[in-house]
Amino acid sequence: MPLSSDLVKTAEERCELKPSITEADLRRATSDCYYAMFHAICETLVSVLGSDAGNDAIREAYDVLYRQPDHAYLDKRCREVSRLDFDPRLKAFARQISEMQNKRHQADYYPLAKFSRTNVFNDVAKTSATVRSFHDTAQAERVRFAFFVSLRGRKD
């Protein structure tokens, strides 16, 4: 199972855990949601390299390409996606990743931010649905999207 799907599962499990769910569970689930989407993009970027992990040259390229996405640039580009010609499921994914990046900052850096159980449960449900739809899109379109939101052109 790819890391992106594992992270969604982790977020779901944090929310299922127990009646006495803690604020730490809610904050970690929020962060898991964002990183599930972030890693889905990284995984898509390297998918063009194939799966020859034993090849040193491919392995080096894999590491470099996987680490290309930058959080701030990703947010900026994801906001632009709605105005462009992309599959509607990728547009929904782009909106959700911008939203979860904002909430991830609140979860990880703002100790006074309040997190309610239903709100985080709903975020996990939205993230799970958008990641599933993301994986259902045509691979070529998904790769085009991942490159658009991650890689800077000469003028950027």
Next chain:
Amino acid sequence: MTDDLKRHFEEQVQAALGAAFVSVEVSAHDEEDGLPYYEVRVVYDAELGELSADTMLAVTEKLWATETQRGGDFFPVTYFTDVSEVEGHAA
């Protein structure tokens, strides 16, 4: 943001949630990197209707479409919270 836009957002959220809608509050903010966003806090009553992921995602899509059509660049960050968890609202 203008009162007209707030009212428009409220109408869109209410139409999407139907009977489960309780209230919505919208406020404008900037992220640390300067990108602007609206914090859209929706309160709903789960006893009158559970929200599906598709319904919630559609709300963000509609609000963002409204904002881009008017030439704005405030991204809507939506929070959907059940009324039972909101102080000051009767459950």
